[in-house]
Amino acid sequence: MTSPLLQGEPRPVEGLVPFAATTVDVTASPQDGPSLLLRAAARLTAAAPLGDQPALARGELTCRLEPGLQARMFLTTEMRPGAAADRLLRLNLTLSGSSAPSAAVLARWAEIWHRQPLSALEVERVAGELPLMNATVERLRPGKPLAGYALLVTGHFLTDLVHLVGCLGELGAPLEAVTVLRKDYAYQWRDRVHGHLQEWGVTVADCTDSRAVHEHAVRADRAGLRPLALDDGGYVAPQLLDAARAGTWAGDWAGVVEQTMSGVYKLRGREPELTFPVFSVAQSRLKGRIESYWIADQAVTTALSLLPAPKIEGQPALVIGYGNVGAQIADILARRRMRVAVHDADILHLIEAHERGYTTARSLPDLLGDHAPLLVFGATGRTSMSSPEFTALRRPAYLASVSSRDVEFDLAALEALSGRRPASPGTAGHRPSSTYGLPSGVDVTVLAGGRPVNFYETDSISNLHSDLVYAGMLTGACAVTAPATTPGLDPAWADEVLEESGLLQDYYHRYGPPAGRPIPASTNPEVAPTSPAHKGFADLTAGGDDTRHN
Numbered sequence: 001m002t003s004p005l006l007q008g009e010p011r012p013v014e015g016l017v018p019f020a021a022t023t024v025d026v027t028a029s030p031q032d033g034p035s036l037l038l039r040a041a042a043r044l045t046a047a048a049p050l051g052d053q054p055a056l057a058r059g060e061l062t063c064r065l066e067p068g069l070q071a072r073m074f075l076t077t078e079m080r081p082g083a084a085a086d087r088l089l090r091l092n093l094t095l096s097g098s099s100a101p102s103a104a105v106l107a108r109w110a111e112i113w114h115r116q117p118l119s120a121l122e123v124e125r126v127a128g129e130l131p132l133m134n135a136t137v138e139r140l141r142p143g144k145p146l147a148g149y150a151l152l153v154t155g156h157f158l159t160d161l162v163h164l165v166g167c168l169g170e171l172g173a174p175l176e177a178v179t180v181l182r183k184d185y186a187y188q189w190r191d192r193v194h195g196h197l198q199e200w201g202v203t204v205a206d207c208t209d210s211r212a213v214h215e216h217a218v219r220a221d222r223a224g225l226r227p228l229a230l231d232d233g234g235y236v237a238p239q240l241l242d243a244a245r246a247g248t249w250a251g252d253w254a255g256v257v258e259q260t261m262s263g264v265y266k267l268r269g270r271e272p273e274l275t276f277p278v279f280s281v282a283q284s285r286l287k288g289r290i291e292s293y294w295i296a297d298q299a300v301t302t303a304l305s306l307l308p309a310p311k312i313e314g315q316p317a318l319v320i321g322y323g324n325v326g327a328q329i330a331d332i333l334a335r336r337r338m339r340v341a342v343h344d345a346d347i348l349h350l351i352e353a354h355e356r357g358y359t360t361a362r363s364l365p366d367l368l369g370d371h372a373p374l375l376v377f378g379a380t381g382r383t384s385m386s387s388p389e390f391t392a393l394r395r396p397a398y399l400a401s402v403s404s405r406d407v408e409f410d411l412a413a414l415e416a417l418s419g420r421r422p423a424s425p426g427t428a429g430h431r432p433s434s435t436y437g438l439p440s441g442v443d444v445t446v447l448a449g450g451r452p453v454n455f456y457e458t459d460s461i462s463n464l465h466s467d468l469v470y471a472g473m474l475t476g477a478c479a480v481t482a483p484a485t486t487p488g489l490d491p492a493w494a495d496e497v498l499e500e501s502g503l504l505q506d507y508y509h510r511y512g513p514p515a516g517r518p519i520p521a522s523t524n525p526e527v528a529p530t531s532p533a534h535k536g537f538a539d540l541t542a543g544g545d546d547t548r549h550n
Helices: 030-047 103-114 120-128 131-143 159-170 190-199 212-222 237-246 261-265 285-306 324-335 347-355 364-371 387-391 411-418 463-480 491-500 503-511 532-542
Strands: 017-028 055-057 060-066 069-079 087-097 149-156 179-183 203-206 226-231 255-258 277-280 316-320 339-343 375-378 397-401 434-437 443-446
Touching: 017 030, 017 103, 017 120, 030 060, 030 069, 030 087, 030 103, 087 103, 103 190, 120 159, 131 159, 131 463, 131 503, 149 159, 149 212, 159 190, 159 463, 179 190, 179 212, 190 203, 203 212, 212 226, 212 237, 226 463, 237 255, 255 463, 277 463, 277 491, 285 324, 285 375, 285 397, 285 463, 285 491, 285 503, 316 324, 316 364, 324 339, 324 347, 324 375, 339 347, 339 364, 364 387, 387 411, 411 434, 411 443, 463 491, 463 503, 491 503
Parallel strands: 149 179, 149 226, 179 203, 226 255, 255 277, 316 339, 316 375, 375 397, 397 443
Antiparallel strands: 017 087, 055 060, 060 069, 069 087, 434 443
16 A cells, blocks of 8 residues: 555645755665655754644645745655665655745755664665674674773764664663764765764764863763773874863773874873873774775875876876875875875885885975975875975975875965965865965965865775774774773784784685685675674664664
8 A cells, every 4th residue: 555655746835935955865665765754854843943743735744844934845766776675765855935045044954854864774784884893793792891881983974883883882882872073074974874873862073072072971970881982083082181181081981992093193292191091993903004005095096086187197296194095195106107206204114115216305395396296195194284395386286185184284374375265166065176376376276175085075985995994993992991901002902902803814704815615694795694793783773663763
């Protein structure tokens, strides 16, 4: 029997003029469509000051959101080729009124509409793309090592974050005590991830909110839980050290798991202040030797696509920062037949780059002037170029950041040198590339507005690639809770834990040479997961009632 919400065609609202529309696409079973639409309508009315309830007429829902602002909501479906049981369900929202409201009002209602939690089918698909995390949970779940802890997670709002938080719940962490600090990038799924986390009862805050870490610790203390952080970019540990100095420390912090070098750099010189363990996935051999290539390849591919001319063979390029990712970028550029120079403040890295055949110099301004790069990659995790470096440029250049935030290039200094606002052709919804004209006549174009190019108009590396590091972070979180853990930052400890955990053996078994035996179905991404890890995660998302998360 067809639901009334699937019948009829949407019709204009009498006396009102439609002026804005948006849609959310959800992969789900057709019978879930009416429930999805009703739940989406409930989100709008919950945020509406008028308190009106949606009315059903002629196959659509209608309600007033504000005085003079009417919402029409209806459902359309699309059968996907070759898909027997699932469809693309489109949730449609049209706003009408006697006059159009401001762009800010429209954006607010659109964002609420787009915070549609993932469907059960979408959750299952994401879980199947993260087999290493599933296997890690399967190993660690029996002891529920995260029971009694309030997890604080800094993350990019990609679908793998949903699975990471679900895995924390599988390991015992109460989801209602979890806080996620949102890193603000224009990812395709960012609003849906946000909505899914909120439906779980997770607290979401912006990563730049200076109060969020303290408030998480206060909530944890009230609930009788110990705060524990999984960080991405040094948002937590430095704040805790600053709070200790200021006498505003809150909570009995169990420790911090850090996955970026920029986060590690923020602790340089402050290691003696640490009264809690920092588990450094960032410095681990697991991350450095495997993940770095994926990041470098994505960064180079995206940066080259943003250049106006595709002919780069024979052109000079410069890589600032010859760490794990920078070294991979240099190798990729050399294979693309660019003439590559390298700079690093660490003399050992500089020697290594020189002995691999790259042009090097101790002085970055001298290297910029002599090598005259067309393309510059900043991969230091800190500010690598400011006024002295910009003024050393002798030709038009393109700057590409590969750090986890917009710190590589001192944009304020660049704008001050330019003396005028940059030209920004750009793309709506993303921070555009910006061109600055220097007094010397040299134009400097900052790709993606100084944000990491590997995050530009993309959801970065695939879930199958992020799987390894997130599995390492889950392993690190459980290691931090072990008795008699030593305070401080010890990269050797992280390597020892990760390499003895079985994670690398899982990785090699899956992606190494064939061993004459099939990969177990429980960790096969082409097969819907049936392992206890996946079953438990599915239970978290469904709670025994499919309509709760559809």
